[in-house]
Amino acid sequence: MKQIAIFFCMIIFIQMIPLQVHAEEQEMAYVLLEAETGCILKSEYAEEKRPVGSLAKLMTAYLTGKAIEQQKISPDTVMTAGESVSGMKGAVIWLKPGDSITVRELLLGLLTGNANDAAAVLADRISGSADKFVMDMNAAAFDLGMKSTRFTSPQGFDDAQAYSTAKDMALLCCAVLKCPELQESLSTWRTFILNDTVELVNENSLTRTMKNSRGLKASHSPESGYSIAAAAEYEGMVCTAVVLNAPDEDTRLSLTKKLLNIGFSQYQVTLPAFAEEFLRPLKIRGGTEVSVLLELSGLPALTVSNGAQIQAVIVLPEYVQAPVKYHQKIGRVYFYQDKTLLCECALLASEAVPEMTMHSAFRQILHFLFS
Numbered sequence: 514m515k516q517i518a519i520f521f522c523m524i525i526f527i528q529m530i531p532l533q534v535h536a537e538e539q540e541m542a543y544v545l546l547e548a549e550t551g552c553i554l555k556s557e558y559a560e561e562k563r564p565v566g567s568l569a570k571l572m573t574a575y576l577t578g579k580a581i582e583q584q585k586i587s588p589d590t591v592m593t594a595g596e597s598v599s600g601m602k603g604a605v606i607w608l609k610p611g612d613s614i615t616v617r618e619l620l621l622g623l624l625t626g627n628a629n630d631a632a633a634v635l636a637d638r639i640s641g642s643a644d645k646f647v648m649d650m651n652a653a654a655f656d657l658g659m660k661s662t663r664f665t666s667p668q669g670f671d672d673a674q675a676y677s678t679a680k681d682m683a684l685l686c687c688a689v690l691k692c693p694e695l696q697e698s699l700s701t702w703r704t705f706i707l708n709d710t711v712e713l714v715n716e717n718s719l720t721r722t723m724k725n726s727r728g729l730k731a732s733h734s735p736e737s738g739y740s741i742a743a744a745a746e747y748e749g750m751v752c753t754a755v756v757l758n759a760p761d762e763d764t765r766l767s768l769t770k771k772l773l774n775i776g777f778s779q780y781q782v783t784l785p786a787f788a789e790e791f792l793r794p795l796k797i798r799g800g801t802e803v804s805v806l807l808e809l810s811g812l813p814a815l816t817v818s819n820g821a822q823i824q825a826v827i828v829l830p831e832y833v834q835a836p837v838k839y840h841q842k843i844g845r846v847y848f849y850q851d852k853t854l855l856c857e858c859a860l861l862a863s864e865a866v867p868e869m870t871m872h873s874a875f876r877q878i879l880h881f882l883f884s
Contacts, residue, residue: 541764543555546686547776548751548753550815558679564737565682568730570632574692578689586638598633602629605630606628606630619635621706625703643667680755683755699728702718725745727751750781782814782816785848825848827845
């Protein structure tokens, strides 16, 4: 029994040892996603967990943007650096405890300059401490549908317990792009802060070289390799490309450009053609009316390849039994591109139809006799 107990303890111990995988041991992971519809256009290893390094700062920025949206802070709010900035490693804007700095400058430091001390100040002020902020980061990730993500610091320090996926990071990018107060710091290539004493240069060179760039962030480290989350806009369409664990900067940049160009040259956002007048009234049994008109719950925008034909398939029962509630779901419409299901929408009753009773039947007879 003692030997069995030791054996199980060894298994548990082995499972607790973090598995640190370096970037050169992994294939690149990437995803191309259309931001409005959330449609994935291209991907490779997109749902495989990877270290993402300082791309985690996009979640720090997102929580800051939400705090601004909720009017807890503003871009002009002055924050005071605490003891958490002391001895901060990696990229910094050289804040010392007691220094004052605005939220706008902290965001530029965070996203344009990749500053770890800027992340520390924002985390302390927004959540009270780095530990509580990390809890908020993971809660926000859950709310955004980032099912394969775990953050362990506001800065995105390399940590075997921290991970995400290309797909999850693309979902985060879509959320970040909806925060208007973050746009300046996301897309700035070079600037100065703190009375022009600190220069910031963005590692994401697309903010300088791509005319329609919406910015976001690049990072590199031995564990996460060369990674990037980039977005661009063309004729109202916004595409987001995330590349993780590229072997070098040139590969990271060329693949990102290729993905974004594919999105804009081969795909379009469209509303599927569907005329509700083609919906026949649906029969009702046992109701005060013999039928009910139907309406579509909502027609979503879809991302499809250029020239694609979209077919609508309507699925309805032969009849529905009374009573029928207003906007009761009765059927569905399925939209296909060839054999690929793009989306589905509910068909709803346009009005309520009560059940036929003796009283309602008598009233109808009287109405028929005296009208």
